[in-house]
Amino acid sequence: MIKKPELLATAASLEEAAILLNAGADALLIGDDRFGMRLAGHFSLDDTAAVIDMAHARGCKVYSSLGGLMPNRLLDELPIYVLAIGALGIDGAEFGDPAVLAAVKQEAPSLKLHWNAEMTSTNYATANYWGRKGASRVVLARELNMEEMTEMVPLLEVEAQVQVHGMTNIYHSKRKLVQSYMSHQGRPSDGGSLGKERGLFLIEAERQDEKFPIYEDENGTHIMSSDDICILEDLHILMEAGVQSLKIEGLLKPIAYNAAVVKAYRKAIDLYAADPEGYAFQEEWLDGIKGLQDPERELSFGFFYKEQVF
Amino acid sequence: MGTMTKPQHKGKRYRLDKPELLAPAGNLEKLKFAVHYGADAVYIGGQKYGLRSGADNFSFEEMREGVEFAKKYGAKVFVATNIYAHNEDIAGIEEYLRNLYEVGIAAIIVADPVIVDTARRLVPGLEVHLSTQQSTLNWQAVAFWKEEGLPRVVLGRETSLEEIAEIKKHVDIEIESFIHGAMCSSYSGRCTLSNHFTDRDSNRGGCCQSCRWKYDLFEDARPEGPWVSEEEQAEAQESPEPLLPGVTQLPLHQPEDNPFSMGSKDLCMLESIPELIEAGIDSFKIEGRMKSIHYVATVVNAYRKAIDAYMADPEGYELKQEWLDELNKAANRPLNTGFFYDTPDHEDHIYEPEEKATPFDFAGLVLEYDADNGTALIQQRNNFKPGQQVEFFGPNNTLFKQTVGELWDEEGNVLDAARHPLQRVRLKVDQPVAYFDMMRKRKSS
Numbered sequence: 001m002i003k004k005p006e007l008l009a010t011a012a013s014l015e016e017a018a019i020l021l022n023a024g025a026d027a028l029l030i031g032d033d034r035f036g037m038r039l040a041g042h043f044s045l046d047d048t049a050a051v052i053d054m055a056h057a058r059g060c061k062v063y064s065s066l067g068g069l070m071p072n073r074l075l076d077e078l079p080i081y082v083l084a085i086g087a088l089g090i091d092g093a094e095f096g097d098p099a100v101l102a103a104v105k106q107e108a109p110s111l112k113l114h115w116n117a118e119m120t121s122t123n124y125a126t127a128n129y130w131g132r133k134g135a136s137r138v139v140l141a142r143e144l145n146m147e148e149m150t151e152m153v154p155l156l157e158v159e160a161q162v163q164v165h166g167m168t169n170i171y172h173s174k175r176k177l178v179q180s181y182m183s184h185q186g187r188p189s190d191g192g193s194l195g196k197e198r199g200l201f202l203i204e205a206e207r208q209d210e211k212f213p214i215y216e217d218e219n220g221t222h223i224m225s226s227d228d229i230c231i232l233e234d235l236h237i238l239m240e241a242g243v244q245s246l247k248i249e250g251l252l253k254p255i256a257y258n259a260a261v262v263k264a265y266r267k268a269i270d271l272y273a274a275d276p277e278g279y280a281f282q283e284e285w286l287d288g289i290k291g292l293q294d295p296e297r298e299l300s301f302g303f304f305y306k307e308q309v310f
Numbered sequence: 311m312g313t314m315t316k317p318q319h320k321g322k323r324y325r326l327d328k329p330e331l332l333a334p335a336g337n338l339e340k341l342k343f344a345v346h347y348g349a350d351a352v353y354i355g356g357q358k359y360g361l362r363s364g365a366d367n368f369s370f371e372e373m374r375e376g377v378e379f380a381k382k383y384g385a386k387v388f389v390a391t392n393i394y395a396h397n398e399d400i401a402g403i404e405e406y407l408r409n410l411y412e413v414g415i416a417a418i419i420v421a422d423p424v425i426v427d428t429a430r431r432l433v434p435g436l437e438v439h440l441s442t443q444q445s446t447l448n449w450q451a452v453a454f455w456k457e458e459g460l461p462r463v464v465l466g467r468e469t470s471l472e473e474i475a476e477i478k479k480h481v482d483i484e485i486e487s488f489i490h491g492a493m494c495s496s497y498s499g500r501c502t503l504s505n506h507f508t509d510r511d512s513n514r515g516g517c518c519q520s521c522r523w524k525y526d527l528f529e530d531a532r533p534e535g536p537w538v539s540e541e542e543q544a545e546a547q548e549s550p551e552p553l554l555p556g557v558t559q560l561p562l563h564q565p566e567d568n569p570f571s572m573g574s575k576d577l578c579m580l581e582s583i584p585e586l587i588e589a590g591i592d593s594f595k596i597e598g599r600m601k602s603i604h605y606v607a608t609v610v611n612a613y614r615k616a617i618d619a620y621m622a623d624p625e626g627y628e629l630k631q632e633w634l635d636e637l638n639k640a641a642n643r644p645l646n647t648g649f650f651y652d653t654p655d656h657e658d659h660i661y662e663p664e665e666k667a668t669p670f671d672f673a674g675l676v677l678e679y680d681a682d683n684g685t686a687l688i689q690q691r692n693n694f695k696p697g698q699q700v701e702f703f704g705p706n707n708t709l710f711k712q713t714v715g716e717l718w719d720e721e722g723n724v725l726d727a728a729r730h731p732l733q734r735v736r737l738k739v740d741q742p743v744a745y746f747d748m749m750r751k752r753k754s755s
Binding site for chain 1: 363394395396397398399400421422423424426427443445447448449450451453454455466468469473476477495496497499500501502503505506507509510511512513514515516520521523524525526527528529530531538539540541559562563564567568569570571572574649653654655656658659661
């Protein structure tokens, strides 16, 4: 039996956290809206304490996202939050902004750091650079292909995390683009929220069958992929390469869907770990996911098998 | 007994006495114009590691020539090596950086820490400036990069003047900010629209500018289904008017509306030179390695004049309408002030169809001026002929309009027009001109 990779899932609420742990998640990613980026949901410090207790009781882990691009005005609050989650026993924090390094060094020096610069975490040497600055894990860019990821793992001095399921962010602006558009149309207050719950999406003129979710929050405007990554079929390639953490992104998904996804990946990981040689993907593992999959969103391999040019 | 004066500490202080005007140079010729028209430094792209794979980027030989040219003016040359590298890009970095240093490049503009680290280790004499692609917004992050040995950070375009002043207060480091030109509407580097739509990697120079494409905005109106969360289902039930059966999405635009767009107006901070200087910005950066010679010369010229006027007499400084008029002759998009004062809103985006064309063409370059007979030898850059209105401008206060009179070739033969690219023609000029002055002409519509 080989060492199993961690199965990490995002949780939007305590309720979802409990369900995903039951479904087989090894670790949960949560966060506070002020510092996190594109969180599935906001966790107050009380909820953070509760989710840590819940996870630790079953030997699971909880990480907090500090993935925001921080303006000056957050620099005073950041160390307070870091100190608080450190005291609660959080197992790690994701970061993209170097300001987090200073806050952690000062307030919670033993806190494990995962470097996640979204689409810009693209090579092993830079991951190792952040390793030397204190990171113990790199979250690889979703735009890398399978070969780039697998060849990178043996060269890494830190753990690797790969998103294996869910949507990805493809554009992030500090501007309020939906609000601006509505103002431009002369309907500045159409009354509804422009947040995640609204179900807004864009269609590009030449791509009528692709819907790109768009929403606004305090970090600006986020545009998301029109398809959902699903690597279940080729998960063994990542496990064989030794990727230490496999992430399921649950943003903008119902709990039942995320639970089905966690279950399917749990099964694949357990079966592979038990017998890597005899392991074979079974099409039916996907059934639970497909039954709940939004018919307007394709399941895809993302960039895993794509050739990109520049 | 005289008072003892303490010797002045000569240690490097990261504050320039006068802000640097930093201009783009897409090729060697543009570099020369940028420098001659008043740039204190130019930034260029080499054959590798830059973000403009579509530009005619510099060879090392051209860089050497550019550095030599700039040196005569006391100007510096920076190279943008601002990709986010993939594994396959790493092997060549060392050799590339050594070559840059060897040809006399003063600084590289870097986004990816692997290049920062390699440069610091290998060629400590080559300054490393952190690229705007890192989206650095706060002083603590700036302090981190200073610790890493970087003398300068190019801030994210999302920082306000107030935030910049705060950063300068906390960290003794050079701050560079974009002050003019086109802008990513996203956080730079945090956009993969291009990757998703065309398989072109934006962070390695393949950006196809999908943010300027047209989109339609909708909201999901499917009342239920296993893919619809309970929250959404509850919301749908609360909605006042039940949807018609079969309606699954609602357009948030009327047929007559402009489509949704992310495209931003271009940045222009000419009217805010005193505020930029007072905030402590050390380097004023103009965007546009893909822009024309006419654009670069005109924009550099306008900012040069404004900066010099302010530095000469801060108290008596006044913005001249003439400088703004000049900028508008090069602009091909509406202008705004980005994030310097406030977060951009609907006034700062472009929803209408864009007119790409700039109003003026570069018609000719002054090669010589003959004071005896008041004629200039002009190298043709765009067709012109007698009777047309043209305008001369240059870095040494040349700025006047005239009608083209007779044209002669170098042998003195009369020409009916200057038709041929780089053709040398002579014409009478109403005022003295100088080598490197430019002649522009309004585009015929």
